Amino acid sequence: MALDDDYASSSDLEEEDYYLSDQEEDAVEEDVLHGLEDDHIEECRWSESSVITKESLLAAQREDLRKVMDLLAVNEHHARTLLMHYRWDVERIFELLDQKGRDRLFSEAGVTLHKSNISLTVTVTCIICFEEVSPHASTEMDCGHRFCNDCWTGHFIVKINEGLSRRIKCMAPKCNTICDESVVRALVSVDHPDLAEKFDRYLLESYIEDNNTVKWCPSVPNCGNAIRVKGDAICEVECTCGMQFCFACLQEAHSPCSCLMWDLWMKKCRDESETVNWITVNTKPCPKCHKPVDKNGGCNLVVCICGQAFCWLCGAATGREHTWSNINGHSCGRFTEDQTKRTEDARKNLYRYMHYHNRYKAHIDSMKQEATLKETIQAKIAASENKDSSKIKDYSWVTNGLVRLFRSRRVLSYSYPFAYYMFSDEIFKDEMTPMERELRQNLFEEQQQQLEFNIEKLSGDLETNFHDISDEKIIETMGRVINTSAIVDGLCKKMGLFVITAYIGI
Amino acid sequence: MLDVSRVQKELVECNRDKQISGVSILLHDGSHDLSHLTGSISGPVSSPYEGGTFTIDIRLPSGYPFEPPKMQFVTKVWHPNISSQNGAICLDILKDQWSPALTLKTALLSLQALLSAPAPDDPQDAVVAQQYLRDYPKFVSTARHWTEAFAKITSLGIEEKVQRLVEMGFPEDLVRSTLKSVNGDENLALEKLCSG
Ligand SMILES: [Zn+2]
Ligand SMILES: [Zn+2]
Ligand SMILES: [Zn+2]
Ligand SMILES: [Zn+2]
Ligand SMILES: [Zn+2]
Ligand SMILES: [Zn+2]
Ligand SMILES: [Zn+2]
Numbered sequence: 001m002a003l004d005d006d007y008a009s010s011s012d013l014e015e016e017d018y019y020l021s022d023q024e025e026d027a028v029e030e031d032v033l034h035g036l037e038d039d040h041i042e043e044c045r046w047s048e049s050s051v052i053t054k055e056s057l058l059a060a061q062r063e064d065l066r067k068v069m070d071l072l073a074v075n076e077h078h079a080r081t082l083l084m085h086y087r088w089d090v091e092r093i094f095e096l097l098d099q100k101g102r103d104r105l106f107s108e109a110g111v112t113l114h115k116s117n118i119s120l121t122v123t124v125t126c127i128i129c130f131e132e133v134s135p136h137a138s139t140e141m142d143c144g145h146r147f148c149n150d151c152w153t154g155h156f157i158v159k160i161n162e163g164l165s166r167r168i169k170c171m172a173p174k175c176n177t178i179c180d181e182s183v184v185r186a187l188v189s190v191d192h193p194d195l196a197e198k199f200d201r202y203l204l205e206s207y208i209e210d211n212n213t214v215k216w217c218p219s220v221p222n223c224g225n226a227i228r229v230k231g232d233a234i235c236e237v238e239c240t241c242g243m244q245f246c247f248a249c250l251q252e253a254h255s256p257c258s259c260l261m262w263d264l265w266m267k268k269c270r271d272e273s274e275t276v277n278w279i280t281v282n283t284k285p286c287p288k289c290h291k292p293v294d295k296n297g298g299c300n301l302v303v304c305i306c307g308q309a310f311c312w313l314c315g316a317a318t319g320r321e322h323t324w325s326n327i328n329g330h331s332c333g334r335f336t337e338d339q340t341k342r343t344e345d346a347r348k349n350l351y352r353y354m355h356y357h358n359r360y361k362a363h364i365d366s367m368k369q370e371a372t373l374k375e376t377i378q379a380k381i382a383a384s385e386n387k388d389s390s391k392i393k394d395y396s397w398v399t400n401g402l403v404r405l406f407r408s409r410r411v412l413s414y415s416y417p418f419a420y421y422m423f424s425d426e427i428f429k430d431e432m433t434p435m436e437r438e439l440r441q442n443l444f445e446e447q448q449q450q451l452e453f454n455i456e457k458l459s460g461d462l463e464t465n466f467h468d469i470s471d472e473k474i475i476e477t478m479g480r481v482i483n484t485s486a487i488v489d490g491l492c493k494k495m496g497l498f499v500i501t502a503y504i505g506i
Numbered sequence: 507m508l509d510v511s512r513v514q515k516e517l518v519e520c521n522r523d524k525q526i527s528g529v530s531i532l533l534h535d536g537s538h539d540l541s542h543l544t545g546s547i548s549g550p551v552s553s554p555y556e557g558g559t560f561t562i563d564i565r566l567p568s569g570y571p572f573e574p575p576k577m578q579f580v581t582k583v584w585h586p587n588i589s590s591q592n593g594a595i596c597l598d599i600l601k602d603q604w605s606p607a608l609t610l611k612t613a614l615l616s617l618q619a620l621l622s623a624p625a626p627d628d629p630q631d632a633v634v635a636q637q638y639l640r641d642y643p644k645f646v647s648t649a650r651h652w653t654e655a656f657a658k659i660t661s662l663g664i665e666e667k668v669q670r671l672v673e674m675g676f677p678e679d680l681v682r683s684t685l686k687s688v689n690g691d692e693n694l695a696l697e698k699l700c701s702g
Contacts (some may be wrong), residue, residue, distance in 0.1 A: 127607050128512070128571060128606045128607055129509060129511070129512050130511075130512060130515050147607075151572075151606065154509075154569070154572045154606075155572045155606055157569075157572070158569045158572040158573055159572075171605055171606045171607055172605060172607055173599075173603075173605040173607055173608055174603075174605070175605075
C-alpha cells in the first residue's frame with residue numbers, strides 16, 4: 001500500500017509545474033504576499049503557536065484560572081492547585097470531573113474544601129514547637145490542621161528555599177493538602193518580603209513549568225519569552241526573538257530530521273569516529289618509512305610512495321614478485337574472509353557518511369554566508385528606498401524572501417542527515433523492502449534537487465544590486481523572488497509531508 | 507535557625523519513658539551542641555536484633571524541625587534497609603515524607619519498627635535484601651550473629667569500666683554516654699574522652 005502511495009506522489013511531482021507561466025504568476029504573487037503577511041501560515045511541522053512574554057504571562061494564567069474558578073465554583077487558590085496538578089490542562093480537568101467526580105478530582109490534586117467554622121477562644125498547643133499560643137497566632141489550613149504561625153512560617157521558608165514552593169503541603173504527617181497561597185504569602189511577607197516575592201514568581205512560572213503546551217524559549221542569552229502551541233507538540237516554533245526551535249527536544253529547529261536522528265547526527269559529527277575508523281581500517285604504516293599507506297583495491301601487495309612493498313595483511317616488508325593469492329617468499333596466512341569483509345563494510349559506511357556529510361556541510365556553509373548577507377542586503381534596501389530616481393519604495397518582499405531562504409536552506413541542509421538515516425540499509429531493514437527503499441530514496445532525492453535548484457535561484461536573485469538597476473528590472477526580480485519563494489515553500493512542505501509519511505519511529 | 511527549645515523539650519520527653527519505649531537520645535559525646543545527638547534503640551523482641559542496643563548518630567540541620575533530621579546507624583547492623591557498610595538508612599520519613607509534626611522519638615520508633623519489619627523491596631543494601639528474599643534462614647542467622655558481635659554491650663564488667671574512667675577524673679554521665687557510643691570499648695572511650 002505504501003508502495004502505491006509512493007507511485008502516486010511521485011507522479012504528482014512529475015506533473016506539477018514548478019516554473020509557472022506568466023498568467024499564473026500574478027495569482028501566486030498575491031497568494032504569497034498574503035501568506036507572508038500571516039505569521040500563522042507555516043510549513044508542515046510548524047504547529048500554530050503563540051509567544052507569551054513576561055508581561056502577558058500573568059494574563060494568560062488568569063484566563064485559565066478564571067475558567068476553572070467559574071466552572072467549579074472554587075477560589076483562586078484551589079483553582080491554581082488543581083491547574084498545577086493537572087498541568088494547566090483546563091479541558092482535562094473538566095474531563096476528569098466527569099470521570100472521577102469532584103471529590104476525587106480535588107483530593108488527588110491536594111485540594112481540601114472542608115473548613116471548620118469553630119472559632120477558638122482558648123489557647124492551643126502547637127504540636128510542632130510545643131508552645132501554647134493564642135488562636136489568632138495560629139492558622140488552620142483547609143484540612144483542619146492547626147499550627148502556630150511561627151511554625152507555618154518556618155515550614156514555608158524551608159520549602160520556598162528548596163524551590164518546592166509551588167506545592168507546599170500541610171505540615172501534618174501524611175496530609176496531602178496544599179497550603180493556601182494567600183496564607184503562605186501573608187505569613188512569609190512579614191519578615192521575608194523577598195521570599196514572598198520568590199513564591200509569587202514560582203507560582204507564576206508554574207504556568208510554564210507545569211504545563212505541557214508551553215515551554216521557555218531556549219535562546220542564549222535568554223529572551224524570557226515562552227511559547228505556547230496549539231495542537232501537535234511535536235513541532236517547530238519560532239519565538240519573537242528569532243529563535244527557531246524544536247518544541248519536543250528544545251534544540252534548534254532540525255526538520256526534516258526527527259529528534260533522535262538529529263541527536264545521533266550531531267554526535268556523529270562531533271566525535272568523527274568514522275574518520276578515525278577509516279584511518280585504522282584503510283591504512284597501514286609502511287614498514288620502512290612509517291607513513292600511512294592506503295590500499296586502493298586490488299591485491300594484498302601494496303607499495304608505499306617511498307618504494308617499499310609490503311603485505312597488506314600482516315604489514316611485513318616483501319619483494320614485489322607476487323600473484324593474486326601470494327607474494328613470493330612471503331607466507332603470513334593472516335588473510336581471512338572476515339577481515340576483508342569488515343574492511344569493505346567500514347569503507348562503504350564511511351563513503352556513505354562522507355557523501356551525506358559533505359552535502360550537509362556545504363549547505364551549512366552557504367547558510368552561514370547568507371546570514372552575513374542579511375545586513376548587506378538590508379543596507380541595499382535602505383539605499384534603494386531612498387533613491388529618488390526610483391518609484392519602488394516597498395522592499396518587504398526582499399526581507400520575506402530572505403526569511404524563506406534561511407529556512408529552506410536549513411531544511412535542505414538537514415535533509416541530508418535525514419536521508420543518511422532514513423535510507424540506511426540497516427536501520428529500516430525490517431520496515432522497508434530494498435525496492436521500496438530505493439523508490440522512496442529516488443523520490444526524496446528528486447525533491448532535494450528541486451529544492452536545491454530553487455534555493456540557489458532565490459539566493460542569486462536576492463543578491464541583486466537593486467540600487468544599480470532600472471525599475472523594470474527590479475520588478476522583474478521581485479516577480480522571480482516571490483515566485484521562487486512560493487516554490488521553495490511548497491517543496492519544504494512536501495519534504496515535511498514526505499517525512500511524516502515515512503516516519504517510522506526514529 | 508535550629509529551634510533549640512523544641513529540641514530540649516524533645517530530649518526530656520523522649521527520655522522520660524525510655525525504659526518502656528526502648529529508645530533514648532543523648533547529647534553526642536556529652537557535648538553541649540544540640541545539633542549533634544546520639545540515639546539509642548533496643549532491638550525489638552522476637553526479631554534477630556533482640557537483645558542488642560543500636561546506636562544512631564543524629565544530626566539536626568539548621569531548618570529542623572522543618573527539615574528532617576539526618577540519622578545513621580553507628581552500630582553495624584545486618585538489615586535490608588540499612589547499609590551494612592556505613593549504616594545509612596533508607597526510610598521515607600527521613601526523606602520526603604518527613605513532617606515537622608514528627609519528632610526524634612517518633613523517628614527512632616520508626617527505626618525500631620523497621621528493625622522488626624524490613625522492607626526488602628526498597629533496599630538500601632542490595633546484598634542483604636537479596637539474601638533476605640532468597641535465603642531467609644541464612645539472613646536471620648547473619649543478622650543475629652551481627653547483633654551478638656556488634657550490638658551487645660558486654661554488661662559484664664561495664665560498671666568496672668565506668669569506675670576506672672570516673673577515677674581518671676571524667677564525669678560519670680559523660681563516661682556512660684561515651685562508653686555507650688563506642689559499644690563498651692574501654693580504650694576507644696578513653697580516646698574519645700581525652701580528645702574532648
Ligand atoms: Zn508552633
Ligand atoms: Zn493538613
Ligand atoms: Zn525567544
Ligand atoms: Zn527535536
Ligand atoms: Zn614508505
Ligand atoms: Zn598485484
Ligand atoms: Zn603477510
